[in-house]
Amino acid sequence: MTRDLLGRHRAVLPEWLALYYENPLEITHGEGRHVWDAAGNKYLDFFGGILTTMTAHALPEVAKAVSEQAGRIIHSSTLYLNRPMVELAERIAHVSGIPDARVFFTTSGTEANDTALLLATAYRRSNTILAMRNSYHGRSFSSVGITGNSGWSPTSLSPLQTLYVHGGVRTRGPYAHLDDRDFVAACVDDLRDLLGHTRAPAALIAEPIQGVGGFTSPPDGLYAAFREVLRERDVLWIADEVQTGWGRTGEHFWGWQAHAHNGPPDIVTFAKGIGNGMSVGGVVARAEIMNCLDANSISTFGGTQITMAAALANLNHALEHDLQGNARRVGGLLLERLRAVAAQVPHVREVRGRGLMLGIELTRPGTDEAAPEAAATVLEEARAGGLLIGKGGGHNTSALRVAPPMSLTVAEAEEGAAILERALRSI
Numbered sequence: 452m453t454r455d456l457l458g459r460h461r462a463v464l465p466e467w468l469a470l471y472y473e474n475p476l477e478i479t480h481g482e483g484r485h486v487w488d489a490a491g492n493k494y495l496d497f498f499g500g501i502l503t504t505m506t507a508h509a510l511p512e513v514a515k516a517v518s519e520q521a522g523r524i525i526h527s528s529t530l531y532l533n534r535p536m537v538e539l540a541e542r543i544a545h546v547s548g549i550p551d552a553r554v555f556f557t558t559s560g561t562e563a564n565d566t567a568l569l570l571a572t573a574y575r576r577s578n579t580i581l582a583m584r585n586s587y588h589g590r591s592f593s594s595v596g597i598t599g600n601s602g603w604s605p606t607s608l609s610p611l612q613t614l615y616v617h618g619g620v621r622t623r624g625p626y627a628h629l630d631d632r633d634f635v636a637a638c639v640d641d642l643r644d645l646l647g648h649t650r651a652p653a654a655l656i657a658e659p660i661q662g663v664g665g666f667t668s669p670p671d672g673l674y675a676a677f678r679e680v681l682r683e684r685d686v687l688w689i690a691d692e693v694q695t696g697w698g699r700t701g702e703h704f705w706g707w708q709a710h711a712h713n714g715p716p717d718i719v720t721f722a723k724g725i726g727n728g729m730s731v732g733g734v735v736a737r738a739e740i741m742n743c744l745d746a747n748s749i750s751t752f753g754g755t756q757i758t759m760a761a762a763l764a765n766l767n768h769a770l771e772h773d774l775q776g777n778a779r780r781v782g783g784l785l786l787e788r789l790r791a792v793a794a795q796v797p798h799v800r801e802v803r804g805r806g807l808m809l810g811i812e813l814t815r816p817g818t819d820e821a822a823p824e825a826a827a828t829v830l831e832e833a834r835a836g837g838l839l840i841g842k843g844g845g846h847n848t849s850a851l852r853v854a855p856p857m858s859l860t861v862a863e864a865e866e867g868a869a870i871l872e873r874a875l876r877s878i
């Protein structure tokens with residue numbers, strides 16, 4: 452049945468709508484941290500559909516909120532007052548850490564970043580954007596133009612002038628062998644040099660941890676140093692929290708907080724997990740920036756009642772059950788466990804990450820060379836063992852990504868680590 456569906460998929464959908472696995476999966480249902488395929492196989496889910504499942508699969512509160520709202524009204528999000536949208540905006544403004552915050556809802560992370568670019572360019576009257584090398588911010592016409600991961604940038608005909616800044620990947624390339632201090636100094640130097648030749652840019656956009664890029668973090672102090680340099684030129688800071696928000700990184704509610712960059716970002720974008728699978732994205736910014744647009748509403752579906760009701764129930768559940776604390780505790784155990792396994796597998800160059808956002812970088816043993824075929828093997832073997840994980844990485848996919856729903860239990864972490872250990876040993 453799934454094979455038949457695969458043939459039909461290939462016959463009508465774009466070739467670039469890539470699927471994982473030699474025999475792609477058809478997921479039919481989920482519960483907690485598990486999903487089932489059409490053949491009835493059960494999998495422990497360590498990727499949550501690319502972090503879209505924030506709390507748990509089929510969370511009863513979300514299911515109830517969605518079905519009740521669907522039974523009442525699903526309407527456009529604009530023109531009339533929308534209670535769930537106001538309530539969620541109040542919640543997010545409160546937890547955002549941004550003073551005088553205003554929230555605008557979209558239907559995806561891409562659209563959230565588009566809106567952030569619209570705001571930043573209008574506010575600063577400049578279409579020059581600084582972005583990080585190896586970054587991913589979406590695939591719309593403007594967000595693709597600020598995506599530094601070349602494997603994910605199918606066009607370079609962007610309406611923006613984008614300048615890429617060093618500071619992302621460090622496993623390979625000219626900076627690979629510098630220690631953190633020298634790396635930060637070299638990147639700051641590079642940024643100053645870039646600014647010296649550039650008309651005032653509108654903003655720098657950065658992921659606190661690069662997601663598609665393989666869950667890599669810049670070293671401590673890098674973003675803080677960048678922020679200082681950019682402040683001198685009134686360049687805005689946009690934090691793309693599409694993967695890192697809502698406590699997933701454990702120690703902090705937002706990814707940007709780990710970088711201690713002297714105050715909150717000017718603009719924060721979010722999406723993925725907040726809707727627990729429903730399409731919710733958005734932007735938070737100071738009123739002065741948000742209100743700089745001379746526009747009527749700019750989305751029919753962003754903030755529609757049903758997605759807002761889902762997100763509100765989901766966020767309330769995460770806060771009431773301290774899933775951030777759970778991500779810190781269980782993620783910490785998982786990191787330790789994976790590091791112990793990795794020490795015995797020569798292909799593992801590094802195990803990194805924060806909370807329940809962990810990356811495993813693979814290289815050919817004893818070299819800096821990427822090992823995408825090893826990553827593909829581990830992905831298949833993990834699936835055969837009943838575990839779903841993700842891939843990612845720089846200009847190839849040589850990193851494994853682990854990002855389970857944030858309610859992961861210790862027993863499930865142990866179980867997943869054991870399957871991953873067998874898969875890594877099979878390389």
Ligand code: PMP
Nearest residue numbers: 559560561587588589662693722
């Ligand atoms: N920003 C980041 C950091 C992302 O990881 C993604 C999606 N992978 C996006 C933006 C785009 O989000 P969406 O796919 O919801 O448009």
